[in-house]
Amino acid sequence: MSKPIKKGNRLNDLRAIHDRNVVIPNRIRAAIATLLASGDEWIYELDFLKLSKPPIGCVDISKFRDGFVDYWAEMPSVNGKATMRRVWFATTKACLDWKENIGG
Amino acid sequence: MGKSIADLKLVHDPATIIASLRAELVEARGVASSAEILREYVGTATLAVNELQLPKWVHEPKATKSPGVPKIMLSDLHWGEQVRPEQIGGVNSYNLAIARQRLRSVIETVISLCKILDPSMKYPGIVCPLGGDMVSGNIHDELATSNELNTMPTVLDLYRNLVPAIRLLADTFGHVFLPCVSGNHDRDTKKIWSKDRNHTSFGWLLYQFLVAAFAEDKRVTFYIPDGSDALYRIFNTRYLLTHGDQFRGGDGIIGPLGPVTRGEQKKNTRNAAVGQDYDIMEFGHFHKRMLTARLRGNGSLKGYDEYAADSNFGFEPPSQNFWITHVDHGITFDAPVYCDAIKRSRKTDWVSISK
Numbered sequence: 001m002s003k004p005i006k007k008g009n010r011l012n013d014l015r016a017i018h019d020r021n022v023v024i025p026n027r028i029r030a031a032i033a034t035l036l037a038s039g040d041e042w043i044y045e046l047d048f049l050k051l052s053k054p055p056i057g058c059v060d061i062s063k064f065r066d067g068f069v070d071y072w073a074e075m076p077s078v079n080g081k082a083t084m085r086r087v088w089f090a091t092t093k094a095c096l097d098w099k100e101n102i103g104g
Numbered sequence: 105m106g107k108s109i110a111d112l113k114l115v116h117d118p119a120t121i122i123a124s125l126r127a128e129l130v131e132a133r134g135v136a137s138s139a140e141i142l143r144e145y146v147g148t149a150t151l152a153v154n155e156l157q158l159p160k161w162v163h164e165p166k167a168t169k170s171p172g173v174p175k176i177m178l179s180d181l182h183w184g185e186q187v188r189p190e191q192i193g194g195v196n197s198y199n200l201a202i203a204r205q206r207l208r209s210v211i212e213t214v215i216s217l218c219k220i221l222d223p224s225m226k227y228p229g230i231v232c233p234l235g236g237d238m239v240s241g242n243i244h245d246e247l248a249t250s251n252e253l254n255t256m257p258t259v260l261d262l263y264r265n266l267v268p269a270i271r272l273l274a275d276t277f278g279h280v281f282l283p284c285v286s287g288n289h290d291r292d293t294k295k296i297w298s299k300d301r302n303h304t305s306f307g308w309l310l311y312q313f314l315v316a317a318f319a320e321d322k323r324v325t326f327y328i329p330d331g332s333d334a335l336y337r338i339f340n341t342r343y344l345l346t347h348g349d350q351f352r353g354g355d356g357i358i359g360p361l362g363p364v365t366r367g368e369q370k371k372n373t374r375n376a377a378v379g380q381d382y383d384i385m386e387f388g389h390f391h392k393r394m395l396t397a398r399l400r401g402n403g404s405l406k407g408y409d410e411y412a413a414d415s416n417f418g419f420e421p422p423s424q425n426f427w428i429t430h431v432d433h434g435i436t437f438d439a440p441v442y443c444d445a446i447k448r449s450r451k452t453d454w455v456s457i458s459k
Contacts, residue, residue, distance in 0.1 A: 038106060039106035040106035040107040041106060041107060041108050041109050041112075042107055042111075042112050043107070075116040076116065076118065085116075087112060087116070097109070098109065098112075102113070102116070102117050
């Protein structure tokens with residue numbers, strides 16, 4: 001098998017390193033993959049941010065979360081407090097099941 | 105194992121949470137029901153504000169010429185503790201072998217005294233309060249390192265000795281009534297608990313073993329309240345049995361008499377306010393025989409120990425209180441039952457004056 005010939009730095013390589021519109025979604029995908037590999041079916045968002053190395057920032061997740069709506073859900077309050085928590089799921093199936101059955 | 109959707113539902117799905125709470129409620133009701141069954145089992149389910157429906161023989165003597173109902177209070181046995189005579193000037197010694205001998209001696213002496221008072225032995229029964237501090241317990245470092253046995257084998261050993269003792273009383277007197285309270289040494293907690301005091305006490309556990317041992321014997325009745333005090337009545341005399349560890353303080357002259365008297369006043373006021381008045385409070389804890397019109401302080405089976413010697417408390421031989429409650433007069437005969445066998449003393453005249 002012949003070795004692929006390096007054609008030099010491409011624009012996409014540069015985007016993957018310096019374009020936040022590419023970097024952050026990639027980190028989110030990596031975090032989802034880590035979550036899936038861990039065996040956990042879900043995780044709270046604050047912990048989810050740390051699954052990526054380097055971690056995803058809070059401001060960044062708020063900007064790019066909507067691109068992954070099939071992976072997270074807002075948890076209904078059960079203790080009377082106004083604080084809302086988001087949970088990320090390892091698979092879209094688990095997330096959609098949750099939203100259908102619980103309505104988060 | 106990872107976090108599953110089921111785990112998430114437990115904390116965020118209202119329907120799952122409600123179902124879980126309902127299950128917990130059912131379980132809690134079950135536990136409450138078990139506690140009720142247990143109280144029924146030990147004969148305290150019919151308590152109206154902590155007062156037991158006593159066996160009939162206590163209220164109505166079967167023979168009016170009977171001197172009354174004898175009572176031997178057993179408390180402060182400190183089973184399992186060791187007292188080394190060389191550390192207290194040789195005035196006392198205590199270990200399991202001595203404890204067994206003393207318990208046997210107390211029971212035999214009670215029977216002997218009762219035979220002297222009424223050779224026909226027409227007693228309606230005998231009351232034998234178990235007043236707590238039944239075992240030494242590992243409640244202090246010095247006890248944990250010096251007790252002859254750890255607490256659980258100690259409980260078993262005491263159980264094996266109390267069963268024949270109670271059986272002998274039942275065989276001799278026909279009926280035995282045993283009100284039981286826990287002591288501070290019986291505890292299984294660092295400090296004594298006010299909540300669940302009895303359920304954290306090896307004394308209470310011992311009493312439950314005894315209840316089981318005499319479950320088929322209708323002659324033996326136990327009264328084990330859930331709280332620290334046992335209120336009962338012999339004829340018309342109302343007794344309150346408590347261990348006595350609630351009374352703290354005292355000084356070198358009057359000893360515990362001050363705190364006990366004050367504590368008894370408070371207790372009586374408290375009880376009177378809710379219709380649980382009593383005439384006489386019986387207690388142990390201080391290892392001091394103390395008798396007043398309203399108080400019956402018990403001695404101990406253990407006797408003088410290193411703590412008493414270090415604190416310069418007065419010497420008192422190991423003893424347990426014995427008395428008779430008469431149907432009309434209340435307490436009549438009142439005597440300490442000395443726990444050690446009689447030592448031969450030098451010969452003296454029965455009465456004499458100094459020369």
